Amino acid sequence: MKISIIVAVSQNGVIGDKKKLLWHISGDFKHFKEITTGHHILMGQTTYESIGKLLPGRTSLILSFDKNFKVPGAFVFGSQEEAIKFAEGSGEKELMIIGGGMIYKTFLPLAQKIYLTRILKNYEGDVTFPEIKKSEWNEKIIEKHPKEDPPFEFVELTKK
Secondary structure (H helix, E strand, C coil), rough: EEEEEEEEEECCEEHHHHHEEECCCCCHHHHHHHHHHHCCCCCCCHHHHCCCCCCCCCCCECCCCCCCCCCCEEEEEECHHHHHHHHHHHHCEEEEEEECCCHHHHHHHHEEEEEEECCCCCCCEEECCCCCCCCHEEEEEEEEEECCCCCEEHHHHHHH
């Protein structure tokens, strides 16, 4: 099973602030839906709570330190190993890691692919994406949107 990360990151590495996204780009939401639909998506408890609901057409896996945390219709795990084993056992071909910051940091070394929406603007925020070492990844720009506000581009990175 391939492990992939999907994330939108500002030019200065910020991905959120106070448990919220800092931008609302309809093209990015559509892109996210197209890539993740039909897959297992894995997120931390804080990301689930910020979304506030399960995303339709996807199997939701949530990592939580709280052994009593339960979400009807989702699968909650206490460790990344349990979540990966569950996804593999369910026949998933590409597990999608959707956040937040701690989850990205944990899974980046395991990821073979990153679906990156690069926001071409700086933002202030309290959550950042870990550094992507260019020497470890091949980058392919898929689509540019320079006239949007904020401007952004879809990029795919594959592990070298």
